[in-house]
Structures are given as C-alpha cells and as structure tokens.
Amino acid sequence: MNEPEHEYEEELDAFLIWMKDAGYTAYTQKSYLADAREFLGSLNGRELGTVKKLQVVSYLTSVRERGVSDATRNRKHASISCLFKALTELELLNINPAAGIKKSKTEKNREPVYLDEQDLQRFLSAVDGKYRSRNLAVFLLMSYMGLRVGEVHTLNQSDYNVERRSLRVFGKGRKWRNVPVPEDIAPYLDQALTDRLNPWHSKEEAMFISQKGRRLSIRGIQGIAADTFSRFQSEVPSSQRRPYSSHKLRHSFATMLLRKGADLRTVQELLGHSSIQTTTVYTHITSREKEEAMSRLQIGMPYKTGSGDS
Template sequence: MDTYESELRLFSMWMKNRGMTKATQHAYLCDTRSFLHSIYPASLDEVGKVEMMGYLSQARERGAGDESRNRKLSSIRTFYKSLVEMDRLHLNPAAVIAKSKQEKNRIPVYLEEDQLEALFEPMEGKYAARNMAILCLMAYAGLRVGEIHRLNRQDLTQDGSLHVLGKGRKWRIIPLPDILHVHMRQALEERIEPNKSKEEAFFVSQFGRRLSIRMIQAIAEEMFAKLKQKNPDLHAKKLSSHKLRHSFATMQIRSGTDIRTLQELLGHSSIETTQIYTHVDNKQLKHAMNNISGKIPGLRHRDVREEMPT
C-alpha cells in the first residue's frame, strides 16, 4: 500500500485545509484505503469507472446496504476530487457513478415521552450533573454526539442560547428551555478541572480531557441498559444515542412544530432529511383515517363494531 501513500498524504492535507472534522477525515481515509487495497497495484490514472463499480459491487456482496455503498462512493469521489484540485490527476471517474436510491421515509426508532422520563430516573453518581446535561441535549435539544463533543464553555450564553457547530462546519443557535439551561449551568459548575489550562471543552472526562465521542455514547448506552431492565418491551429495540435525537424530533412534530423550524433546530441541510419525522406518529394517521370512516359506502347507518370479526 506504500504505492498510494503520497496521494493519501495529499488527501489528508486537503481535508484539513477544507476544515473537515477529524471524524470525517478518519471515515474518508478508511473508505479510501479499502478502495485502494482493492485496486492495488494499479496506478490511479489507470483506474476508471469499471474498477470502481467492481469495488462497490464487492461491498454489496459483503453485505453493504445503500447507505454504506453511497458513503464509500462519496469517499472515493472526494479522494479523486482532492487529487484533481492538487494537480495530481486530470479526471475524477467517480463523479459519473450514480448513487444508489435509498429507502425513503423509513420510520426512525425513538422513545416515547414516558420512556424518556424513565431513562432519566436512575441518574446519579459523581458525574450525574454532567451526564444529565449530555443526555438532555440529545433528547430535548436534538444534538448529535459529535456536536456535544465539540461544545465549548463559551458556546452557552447567559440568556440560555446554545451555539452548536454541526455537520459541514455550520453553526446554528438553539434557545434552550429554562430547565435545560439550569442543567447546563449546573454541569458547568461541577465541571472537572481540565489538565490543560487552555482547554475550553464544556464536557470534561475524569482524566481532565475533552469528553470523547465514544465516552458520550457509552454514557447513553449505560442508561439504555438500565431502562431496558425496567421495560422488557424495549429489549428488542436497538437504542443508541442518536435515537434520542429521533425522540426529540418526534416530540416536536407531535407538539405542532412546523417542518422548516424543525429543520433549523436539527441542523439538516435538506428538508427531505427532516421529513421522515412527519410519518412517525401512528395516532395522527389513525385520527386522519377515522375522519373518513363515516363516509365509506354501506357503513354510514350501521354499527360496524357488531360486524367486526373476532
């Protein structure tokens, strides 16, 4: 793989100069290395659409779905784009490969409001204030794990607004509810003293460093495990920190928040991404269908319940 190390270094430098997050850089490099392994030892200027389609087909055979396949294609496109911009290549053959059509309006997994309340009940221990604030930001402000990881002390203003650095390095402002502002202030008061004097991370680990993404996920996983012990019905449900973001969006839709406002709160670049949450509430669908029950021919003057199969 030493054959491509020069190009990979250029790609890494290009991504850093574009301001991509470390997580994005890592993901793109992993996918790109996997692709380069599949074409080794061919020269990059000899590789075309056929070789790329072959790699993506192999990924399919190994179980990659539409989302995973499209992510790999995006990584390859970006890799070649960087080399074109750096004058190492003249063409980007990945640019002409179409993305797979993904399943739309897939119903996201989320927790009901009473389940969320139960999730927070056992919150205790030395880091309770910190962990409470973290989970509240996911469940009641819709933040992503990476956004919580990147939060700095100055991102919380005196009036309770939270400045969030989201995907694509785009900032958004979330006016926190008073009670959530109180949780955030308490977490700040009990914040562990960082090892480095210049460390501005809002959430700090027990070792005095910025709380890692994996540790934030682990905090959520521990609470989910406790929740499942009390709610056997949730055992089959795949819960993760991102499901709390889904729960926030679901609550907003049920409360009557319009789709454009929810898009801003979630930091979605496309409203299509936000629209999946308009399909999650079966109660609203049932209510809508009941509106026409009296208009169905032949049933208007009869008691349907008496003729329902048992």
C-alpha cells in the same frame, strides 16, 4: 488486499489536508481515511490516474457482498468520492471515477427508531454514576435541543450565553446556529458546568471533559449512550430490544417538535439541516396517529330503505 499506506502515502496525506481545510470533523476524517485505505488496498497497486468507474463499482459490489448495510455502503462510496474530489482539486488527478455512481437505495419504509416523551424520561432516569450531571446535560442537549453527537463534542464553555439562555452550535458545513436553551434544561446545563472536571491543560475550553482530562470524544459520548440504553432496556427481552443509539435522541427531538405542531422550516433551522428534504424524514406517522385521524371523520351514511317500502 494490499496495504496502501506506503504506495499511496502522498495521496492519503493530501486527502487528510483537504478534509482538514474543508472543516471535516476529526471523526469524519478518521472514518473517511479508513474507507479510502480499504479501497486503495483493493487496487493491487494500480496507478490512481488509471482507475476507472469499473474499479470503484467492483469494490462497492464486494462491500455489499460482505453483507454491510446500504447506509455503510453509501458512506464508503462518499469516502471514495471525496478522496478523488480532493485529489482533483489539489491537481494530483484529472478525473473523479467515483462521480456519477448511484447510491444504494436505503429502505425508506422501515419503522423509524426514536423515543416518545415517556420513554425519553425513562431513558434520562437511567443516567447515573459518578459523572451523572455531565452525562445528563449531554443527553438533554441532544434530546431536547437536537444537537448532533459531533456538535456536543465541539461545544466550548463560551458557546453558552447564560443571560440569553442561548447556545452557539458549530454544525455541518462549518455553519453556526443559535439554539434557545429551554428553561427546564438550563439548570442541568448550569450544574454540569459547575461540576465540570478539571482538564489536563488549563487552557482547555471544552464544555464537557472526559475522565482523562481531555475534551469528551464522540466515541466517548456514544459509549456512554450505549451503556445508558442498555440499562434502559435491561428488563426488555433481548429479542425485543430496539437498536437505540445516541443519534436516536436527535430523532426523538425532531419527532416531538413536529408532533407538537412546529412547522418544518423551524425544525430545519433548529436541526441545522441545509436542505428541508433532510428534515422531512422525521415526518413519520404511526399507526396510532392514523387511527386517531380516521376517528375524527364525521361519516354520514345514507339511510337504508327496506325493499318492501312503498
């Protein structure tokens, strides 16, 4: 593939400006730009105004043939679609050739990955080290308050109202939501703020500071989670280890709420989902729950009568 940075420099700069104006996180900007560069490199210098749906589908097909997951293919599709949407809105192009291309169907019936309450407690017990209070608070916000990794990253000290025990969270779609801080979680959050590392710049408002004195990055949070999950599963044979990640803590939060009887609308609000359809992915049922439900049935069988009865 050709390197598109110079050939499509104006378009890539415009795309970045558009994403910043639309409120995309720095992490998303970086991911989408990388996908856009890869796609542009596949065009072999073709003018963007002449790109058709065929070129987009051809690229996405080549991506699939490399063996990436459907979810990754769909993200790359979203990146390309956003690129052309940005360029049309900024009047650099007239059409979006990525529009109308179907997403890959991801496997809906695979076993969902989350931690139950007992496993969650064991995972939190695996948090250790010099920055334990900070890391523990980060994981508690995700597993017992449902925050996304990016939302934890953007938290400022002023977002926490100690008196009301409430947290203001800046979520997807540039929307704010208020999440109650559970009574049992508040002391850990207070301790993390007490132990907050000194930032490099005195005006840094970030709630969580890295060892380098900067706002704790998304990649940093994911790395800490990966290390902790590795310790958590250290005694499990490698072939039986589950693909846990920081985002699975949010899955665990939603699953726990629904199992304890919380209604779907409430969970939607707490998670910051714009559509309740997104929330329904957490309504998975385990085999054990199916068996328990079936065991509650009062089955009245008809009395058998012998063939020789008169």
